[in-house]
Amino acid sequence: MRIAVCASEGAPYAKSGGLGDVMEALPAALARIEGNEVALFLPYYNKIKQSEKYPVELVAQFRVGLGWRQQYAGLMKLTNRNDGVQVYFIDNEYYFGGRTGAIYGDLDDGERYAFFSRACLDAMAIIGYIPDVIQCNDWQTALIPTYLKSVYRNLFPNTRCMYTIHNIEYQGWAGGSFFDDVLGLPWEYRGTLDMGGSVNMMKGAIETADLVTTVSETYARELMYPYYAHGLDGILSSAAWKLTGITNGIDTNTFNPETDAALPAHFNAETFSVGKAECKAALQKEVGLPVDPDVPLMVMVTRLAGHKGLDLLCYIARRLLWEEKCQLLILGTGEPQYETFFKDLAAEYPNQCAAKITFNLGLAARIYAGGDVYLMPSKSEPCGLSQMNAMRYGTIPVVHATGGLKDTVPPCDENGEGGLGFTFQSYNADDFLASIKRCLNLYNNNREAFNALVKKDMSQDFSWNVPAGRYMELFHRMLSM
Secondary structure (H helix, E strand, O other), rough: OOEEEOOEEOOEEOOOOHHHHHHHHHHHHOOOOOOOOEEEEEEEOOOOOOOOOOOOOEOOOOOOOEEEEEEEEEEEEEOOOOOEEEEEEEEEEHHHHOOOOOOOOOOOOOHHHHHHHHHHHEEEEHHOOOEEEEEEEEEHHHHHHHHHHOOOOOOOOOOOEEEEEOOOOOOOOOOOHHHHHOOOHHHHHHHHEEOEEEEHHHHHHHHHHHHHEEHHHHHHHHOOOHHHOOOOOHHHHHHHHHHEEEEOOOOOOOOOOOOOOOOOOOOOOOOOOHHHHHHHHHHHHOOOOOOOOOOOOOEEOOOEOHHHHHHHHHHHHHHHHHHHOOEEEOOOOHHHHHHHHHHHHHHHOOOOOEEEEOOOOHHHHHHHHOOOOEEEEEOOOOOHHHHHHHHOOOOEEEEEHHHHHHOOEEOOOOOOOOOOOOOOOOOOOOHHHHHHHHHHHHHHHHHHHHHHHHHHOOOOOOOHHHHHHHHHHHHHHOEEE
């Protein structure tokens, strides 16, 4: 099967969050399936262009129509990837080249990714890469199914399109004039993208894609409710027949405690009692906490943002440190009020709390490996990768039972049996505290059962093999429609 994957980011080339991780692992997993030919299309950001790690060759130059504009595009082919995925970059200096800082956040983001969406289809047509399936992701490529259906159908008569929602909070809004001024779509598609007089690119994708997926089974069900859908619950309810949840995997080669170069000691599900103890001691020393093997070390690697459940943790943090003999380590950056809170907490409890307000992938790996308990009280979480990373490294998760957290962390009882971690159902600080205390009680009073749970978590298959198989099932379903 010939598969084109289009996204606004993909590790290791450009990454701002979980989408980048998925776009590194999913195309590679699809390419490992016999008979597949996979191409990944990404913007040619300045940070990619300036890196010597990504040699490219120019394979095509063409013009992309955006309303009254004709914008240059260059198609660059990556020449040093050898896992079966052919990577192409869409080059345009104005939209992607001369900018610094974050991938997103420019005032013309709508126009930038409208250009990218249309340029992907133009590029495929020009090089003769006519895919059986196009898989596109989030609002930045949400225009691809609409363009495919309305403008490019003659060039791609049998191509089917899957649209994947990774985070429905960001939908690609633009003013009503954007439809004529930039998109240049046939008039009959105005209603497809219209929402309250404005353009909503995600709405258009939901209505025009052949199938819509999201990144966990529970999140797919949650999107039927206004609380989670950010205004699109009615649109998704109407399209429920074509909405499916596929829980993400993680890159088990990158996240591997047996080989991770960032760790001071390596271990697996059979040897963790020694390896994790070494990692924990080294981590405690690295972050300035007392080195004590018997004190449970609770950890978080997260963006410091409200929807990550940090308001719950802030509410209970001092009580938790007062009442329990424990340590807390936070790694991340984000909203100033949370950065300040955790800095102050660490200053107030220097022997129990450390806050590293930074972005450090090596330290993140050491935290996954050296922690005992991983806290993830997210208000909502489409899928979440951190809880799977933590379990891969033998760190027991305590999570809010929402979205992908509910799918990947079935609850265990107070004896550590029947599940993979500790959960709380209602978004409530006291319930969160109670779930933490259940976990700490198991650690402190039944270490044998706690270690059995660690071994069980480390033995789970969180690879992309199963999700990739589910994607293939849906691809075949689309081709038979």
